[in-house]
Amino acid sequence: MTEEKAAPAVPGEQGSRNLVMRVVAALVLAPVAIALAYVGGITWSLLVMLAAIGLFVEWLMITGLVRELRVVAPGIVVLLLVGLCLMVGRSEAALVVLVVGAAGLALISGTRRDWATAGLIYAGAAEIAAILIRHDPAKGFAALMFVLLVVWVTDIGGYFAGRSIGGPKLWVRVSPKKTWAGAIGGFVASLLVAGGFAAFEIGTTGPLLLLGAALSVVSQLGDLFESAVKRRFGVKDSSHIIPGHGGLLDRLDGFVAAVIVAAIFGFLRGGADGVGRGLMVW
DSSP states (O other), X not given: OOOXXXXXXXXXXXXXXXXXXXXXXXXXXXXXXXXXXXXXXXXXXXXXXXXXXXXXXXXXXXXXXXXXXXXXXXXXXXXXXXXXXXXXXXHHHHHHHHHHHHHHHHHHSGGGHHHHHHHHHHHHHHHHHHHHHHHOTTTHHHHHHHHHHHHHHHHHHHHHHHHHHOXXXXXXXXXXXXXHHHHHHXXXXXXXXXXXXXXXXXXXXXXXXXXXXXXXXXXXXXXXXXXXHHHHTTOSOSOSSBTTTBXXXXXXXXXHHHHHHHHHHHHHHHOTTOHHHHHHOO
16 A cells, blocks of 8 residues: 655745734734834844844855854854943944954954855844834834834735735746745835824824834845845845744845945934934924
């Protein structure tokens, strides 16, 4: 008697199962992230520091450098020191540690120093940006939530608009599934978030709409950048740590780009201690 084999999964069923996993993961992770962001302080800094280390390690996994101890260990130490500097309010020291650490890593990483250094700067810049924005006691939480929500709704709006409308592809060579409809859907969703903040008087309507639009575009470019890196090395997911989403890098690629740009803009307007105010107060 032959053993009966299970029928292969139907693509539509796989898509539905993947969507359910994405929703469940989001329902678990989003409230945790919001709660820790609200608490702020060392709690948020620790979360960001651990996430930055995870991003760096996954970057090394994608680029084939994760088995190089001379790359992994110094990079993690640098990110730990950056986080500690930020926890004690020394943002200038954190930046110096990152720059010096990246230069040192470039010297010891061998022939693939460019990818190793890029990964450390990518993770370290996101770490500094996410902590600095929340550090502002006046508008830190509001600013951080604005960035998070813009990135989330851009992703969600793009996903559903792309699946329901379809149409021309955005950049087939880099990300075959993304469409112009999805990009526009995510962009429109970001404007709704900005309008909601303005309606609750957490900022001025015009500047918030412009900021939301800019961060939505940057978020989508960050997503495409990560897709391009994975395609360069023939990798589908950065890891499988988050059900339905892949790895931290797959989930946070848009946020990394958006939070770095937001922090730079906030710093230019409000200084190191007023990054949140620089974003939200006009």
